[in-house]
Amino acid sequence: APGFCLLGFWTVVYWRDYSMRPLTTKIQMKAWGAVGLIAVSSLTGCADHRHQIVISVPEQRLVLLTEGVPTAVYPVSTSKFGLGDAPGSRATPLGQLEVAEKVGDGAPLGAVFKSRRFTGEVLAPDAPGRDPVVTRILWLRGLEPGNDHSFERDIYIHGTPEERRIGQPASYGCVRLRSRDVAKLYDEVGTGAKVFIRDQPLATAAAPYLAPRVSIPVFPAATGTYTPPLPSSADGGTR
Numbered sequence: 001a002p003g004f005c006l007l008g009f010w011t012v013v014y015w016r017d018y019s020m021r022p023l024t025t026k027i028q029m030k031a032w033g034a035v036g037l038i039a040v041s042s043l044t045g046c047a048d049h050r051h052q053i054v055i056s057v058p059e060q061r062l063v064l065l066t067e068g069v070p071t072a073v074y075p076v077s078t079s080k081f082g083l084g085d086a087p088g089s090r091a092t093p094l095g096q097l098e099v100a101e102k103v104g105d106g107a108p109l110g111a112v113f114k115s116r117r118f119t120g121e122v123l124a125p126d127a128p129g130r131d132p133v134v135t136r137i138l139w140l141r142g143l144e145p146g147n148d149h150s151f152e153r154d155i156y157i158h159g160t161p162e163e164r165r166i167g168q169p170a171s172y173g174c175v176r177l178r179s180r181d182v183a184k185l186y187d188e189v190g191t192g193a194k195v196f197i198r199d200q201p202l203a204t205a206a207a208p209y210l211a212p213r214v215s216i217p218v219f220p221a222a223t224g225t226y227t228p229p230l231p232s233s234a235d236g237g238t239r
Contacts (some may be wrong), residue, residue, distance in 0.1 A: 047192020048099070052209050053157070053185075055175060055195070056202035057083065057092065060167050062157075062175070063202055064188060068211025073202075074185065075167045077160065077176040082169075083199060085147045090172045093147035093155060097195040100141035100151055102186060109179040110134050110161065125163040125179065135159030135179040136186040140195055147197075157195070158182060 052065040057078050064072040084091035103116045112121040113133045123130055138157040142150035153173060160166070160176040170176070175197070177185065198205035 046190075048190030049192070051189045051193045053099075053189065053193065053195040054202065054206045054209060055197045056205050057094075057169075057197065057199050059202050060169070061202050062177070062185075063206050064185060065206065065209055066188070068209060069214055070206065070210075072184065072188075074177055074181040077162075077166050077168060077170045078197075079171050079173045080169045081172070085142065085149045085153070087149055087153060092171070092173055092175065092197065093142055093150050093153075094197050094199055095142065095144040095147045097140045097142050097147055097150055097155075097197065099138050099157075099189055099191050099193045099195060101139040102137070102191060103139065104136035104186065107135065109159075109183060113137060113158075123161045125161055127161045131160070131162055133158045133174075134161055136182045138182075138186060138189070138195075157185070 050067050052068075053062060054065065055062045055076060055078070060076050060078065062074045062076045063070050064074075079090060079092040081090040082092075083094055085093040103113065104111065104118075107113075107118055108122050110122045110124060110127075111134055112119045112123060116137060116139070123132070123134060133156065136159055140150050140155045140157065142148045142155075156174045158174055158176060159179040159182040160171075161179075162170065162176075163178045166176065166178055196205065196209070
């Protein structure tokens with residue numbers, strides 16, 4: 001929830017100091033404290049640490065992990081220009097990234113975005129002759145030297161009207177999903193959620209981020225939501 005991390009820190013520090021002050025100072029601190037708490041509570045101070053997104057380029061699939069447990073698998077489309085992060089390359093970057101910004105709250109499926117603004121146009125899946133960004137945008141920021149141009153390159157996870165191309169490399173650098181899938185993903189993850197794009201099979205790429213006693217699943221055909229297996233009963237589990 002917005003501001004909870006900063007709000008909690010402010011509360012502990014402020015009231016510990018407050019308890020040691022004389023009465024007149026306490027009255028002043030109450031007034032300023034009320035202003036400060038309102039200001040801090042308006043900020044978003046918490047990153048999403050519950051979710052991770054792992055994307056396999058060879059399999060053109062994405063798995064959503066919730067506290068280390070696979071909760072959904074979706075087919076994707078990465079770049080038809082290959083892998084990389086050079087400006088102008090139109091390639092999909094590899095490595096660890098994070099969700100820096102989210103765009104599209106409440107927009108209808110198929111809503112067209114230009115420069116991250118809703119144009120008012122709505123496209124049906126596979127609308128002829130059109131290939132804009134649609135439905136939702138998760139704007140990614142690279143966290144490693146090999147992907148640190150991602151944010152300025154406008155690398156997104158986003159919806160596409162070209163749903164017939166999902167499952168094969170067809171994008172200009174971004175990671176594309178079907179509109180219904182990106183809307184579900186958008187609702188689940190928050191800013192700060194980590195994104196791992198790997199040139200590996202999905203099970204291999206996801207293995208380091210699985211919770212203890214969660215087996216590496218055999219991922220089904222990527223047609224939508226995936227129901228995870230029960231945790232392994234083996235002592236210590238498998239990773």
